[in-house]
Amino acid sequence: MTALDYAVLVIYLAGVLWVGGRLAAGQKSLKGFFLGGRTIPWWAAACSGIATMVSAIGFIGAPSQAFASDWTYLQARLAWPVAIFVACALFIPFFHRLEVFTAYEYLERRFDSRTRLVAAGVFLLLKCGYTAVAIYAPALVVSEMTGLPAAWVCLGIGGLTTAYTCLGGMRAVIWTDTLQFLVLLGGLLAALYYSVGSVEGGFAAIVAEGSAAEKFRFLDWSSSLETEFTAWGGLVGGTFFLLSQYVVDQAELQRFLTTASVRGSRQALVSTMVFTSIYGLVVFFIGTALYVHYSHEPSQAAFAMDPDRVFPMFILENMPTGLRGLLLAGIFAAAMSTVSSILNSLATVTVRDMLEPLARTTGSVRLARWATLAFGCLTTALSLRAGSFGSVLIAQGKIRNFFGGSLVGVFLLGLLSPRANASGAFWSILVSFSATALLATATDVSWMWYSVFSAAVSYAVGIAISKASEAPNRDELDGLVWRQSNG
Numbered sequence: 001m002t003a004l005d006y007a008v009l010v011i012y013l014a015g016v017l018w019v020g021g022r023l024a025a026g027q028k029s030l031k032g033f034f035l036g037g038r039t040i041p042w043w044a045a046a047c048s049g050i051a052t053m054v055s056a057i058g059f060i061g062a063p064s065q066a067f068a069s070d071w072t073y074l075q076a077r078l079a080w081p082v083a084i085f086v087a088c089a090l091f092i093p094f095f096h097r098l099e100v101f102t103a104y105e106y107l108e109r110r111f112d113s114r115t116r117l118v119a120a121g122v123f124l125l126l127k128c129g130y131t132a133v134a135i136y137a138p139a140l141v142v143s144e145m146t147g148l149p150a151a152w153v154c155l156g157i158g159g160l161t162t163a164y165t166c167l168g169g170m171r172a173v174i175w176t177d178t179l180q181f182l183v184l185l186g187g188l189l190a191a192l193y194y195s196v197g198s199v200e201g202g203f204a205a206i207v208a209e210g211s212a213a214e215k216f217r218f219l220d221w222s223s224s225l226e227t228e229f230t231a232w233g234g235l236v237g238g239t240f241f242l243l244s245q246y247v248v249d250q251a252e253l254q255r256f257l258t259t260a261s262v263r264g265s266r267q268a269l270v271s272t273m274v275f276t277s278i279y280g281l282v283v284f285f286i287g288t289a290l291y292v293h294y295s296h297e298p299s300q301a302a303f304a305m306d307p308d309r310v311f312p313m314f315i316l317e318n319m320p321t322g323l324r325g326l327l328l329a330g331i332f333a334a335a336m337s338t339v340s341s342i343l344n345s346l347a348t349v350t351v352r353d354m355l356e357p358l359a360r361t362t363g364s365v366r367l368a369r370w371a372t373l374a375f376g377c378l379t380t381a382l383s384l385r386a387g388s389f390g391s392v393l394i395a396q397g398k399i400r401n402f403f404g405g406s407l408v409g410v411f412l413l414g415l416l417s418p419r420a421n422a423s424g425a426f427w428s429i430l431v432s433f434s435a436t437a438l439l440a441t442a443t444d445v446s447w448m449w450y451s452v453f454s455a456a457v458s459y460a461v462g463i464a465i466s467k468a469s470e471a472p473n474r475d476e477l478d479g480l481v482w483r484q485s486n487g
Contacts, residue, residue, distance in 0.1 A: 008325030009332070012183055016336065017164055019176050041259075044178050058283060059184075059334045060137045061396070064307035066287025067294075070217040074284060075234030076241055076448070077277055083242035084273055088266045090415060090482065091247040096262045097479070102250050102345075103411070104353045110414040110480045112422040113357050118429050119407055120353035123250055124346060126403035131342045131379040133395050136386035137308075138335040144312035145328060154383040157332065161339045162376025166369045174258065176340065180333035187330020190323050191315070192282060195289040198318050199296075209295070210288045226444045233448035237401075240451040244404025246273065248411050250345040290314055339379070347371035398447045402440060405451035406432040409458025417463060418474065418481045424466030432458035 065073050100106055104123070108116035139153035164176060199205050210216050220230045227233075246252050246269065256265040290310055294302035302310050315327055350371045386395075406429050413420045413428060436454040439445055445453075 002321045002324075004322045005325030005328065008322060009329050012329035012332065013160065016176050016179065017160065019164075019179060041264075044174050058280070059188075059331055060141060060308055060311055061394075062280065062283035063287035063290060063311045064309075065394070066215065066284040067291045067302075067310050068307040070215050071284055071288075072217060072220050072229035074218060074280055075220070075229055075231050076238030077280065078231065078234045079236075079238030079242055080273060080277055082239045083246065084270060086239075086243060087247045087269055091243075091411070092256065092265045092269060093262050094415065094482075095253065095257060096265055100257070101352045102349050103248055103253055104250070104349065106480070107410065107414065107425065108357070110477075111420075111425040115410065115422060115425040115429070116353055117357065118426060119410060120349050122403055122407060122429065122433065123349055126249075126399060127342050127346055128375070128379055128382060129399045129403075130396055131339055131346075131375075132382035132386045133399070134335055134338045134342070135380060135383035138331045139383070140308055141312040141315070141331050142328065144309055145316050145324070151384050154380060157335050157339065158376060158380025158383060161336045162343060162373060162380070165340045165343045165376070166372045176337070180337040183326070183333040184330045184337075187327040187333070188279070188282060190319070190327055190330075191286055191311075194318055194323075195286045195293065195314065198293045198314075199289060206285075206289050206292050209292045213291070213295075215288045215291055225449055226446060228446045229448065230446075233446055237446075237448040237450075237452045240405055240408050240455050241397075241401055241448070242273075243408045244400060244451055248407040249400075249404065250349050252341075286311070343372050343375050343379070346375040350375070394447075398450075401447050401450040402436060402454075403433075405436060405454025406458045408451065409455035410462065412455065413459050413462040414480070415482050417459075417466070418477055419466055419471055420462050421466045421469060421472045423469050424462040424464070427465050428458040428462035431461045 062073075095103060095106065098106060098109070102120070104116045104120045107119050135154050135158050136150070138157060139150040142148060142153040143150040196202050196206065199209075201208075207216075220227065221232070222230045223232065224230070225233075252272075256268050259265050259268060290302075293314070294300070294310070302313065305313075315324060319327060347368050351368050355367070355371075409432055410425050410429050413425055432454045435457045436450055439453055440447070440450065
């Protein structure tokens with residue numbers, strides 16, 4: 001790293017803090033702080049959604065996964081068409097029409113406050129664990145490139161992101177995410193260019209040598225539930241994985257609710273999902289290029305080290321002065337955009353779904369800022385231990401699949417079954433969460449199946465308990481169940 005590299009990084013960080021500070025003014029209502037007043041253009045919401053999903057976890061973890069293994073992880077992309085259809089046809093119209101701040105407000109309207117609280121609690125657990133990994137992932141890169149202790153970098157990323165998110169709320173999140181998306185895109189294209197250029201013969205040589213080593217293997221039609229990545233796991237498990245990621249995860253859903261119309265929300269959602277799918281292919285190709293590049297080195301040292309550190313080592317050894325700084329800024333952008341969005345959503349859920357119902361009072365922007373600060377400190381502290389979670393890409397997938405399925409199940413229960421009642425919904429979350437924990441600890445079933453298993457248990461338990469108890473009043477379900485709202 002040279003003075004020019006550090007200058008590029010400092011300019012980026014200063015720009016992000018300036019934008020966040022400028023947008024702090026005028027944040028007088030929770031609607032403005034949490035949803036940007038519902039005046040955000042769909043394209044900005046899409047950029048924010050992309051920047052949130054394209055985290056440093058994927059930026060670092062995807063190349064390392066492709067370097068160490070193959071492309072079978074991407075089989076979850078087979079579920080994109082189904083997930084997009086279900087999200088756009090079922091979930092987005094409901095949430096937008098009800099004008100909710102959080103997805104979990106719907107659960108109280110449909111069921112009761114207990115269901116809303118327990119679902120919000122599951123979300124908080126999910127996102128605290130995920131955010132810790134999102135902060136830790138770029139710390140690996142910065143530590144490798146600068147020699148700074150990873151713990152210091154975690155504190156820096158967590159502290160800076162918490163600061164501008166506290167100040168500017170959702171407007172700061174959306175517009176800094178848009179800036180960070182552009183920086184990230186520049187860094188990604190530079191990494192692709194130099195990784196391909198590092199191999200004699202370029203793209204054709206990477207394809208030929210990678211194919212010979214089976215590094216491009218994508219489909220695995222194994223029927224074993226214990227095989228980590230299979231086509232069936234991607235098609236079935238991937239559908240529930242993506243729904244948990246995009247429509248019942250407040251961190252992602254929240255920016256789609258900032259648009260003025262259902263159409264705008266759908267455009268933002270589809271744009272996000274399509275771009276992140278293409279992004280996945282690019283970062284995996286970079287990982288395969290790194291495999292071919294380092295397989296030509298006599299020492300073969302890269303194959304003896306932690307795969308998550310291979311890409312940072314390549315950046316340091318092969319990127320020119322200035323572009324190293326741009327790529328480092330891109331990695332910071334990937335991390336900070338994800339963390340800022342999650343912090344805002346954690347504060348939203350805490351204020352709207354926890355504090356307001358329990359204290360029976362209306363929250364304030366001041367309270368929202370304190371909640372953001374508290375979660376910023378908590379997740380930064382957790383990131384100091386995230387190294388024990390294993391590979392960053394696999395760690396984030398396991399966390400999401402472990403927690404997300406029960407939320408998908410209870411939302412489908414509410415939207416699709418008029419017979420489902422509050423008791424069924426409440427116990428469906430608790431039972432499915434416990435059943436998934438048992439599945440994870442007592443069997444060798446791949447984590448790709450956790451979400452579909454959890455959702456199925458949640459839905460089945462909810463139906464069974466509901467049928468054994470009093471049915472809800474049909475007159476109170478108008479607009480809250482798919483059949484009633486569609487004729």
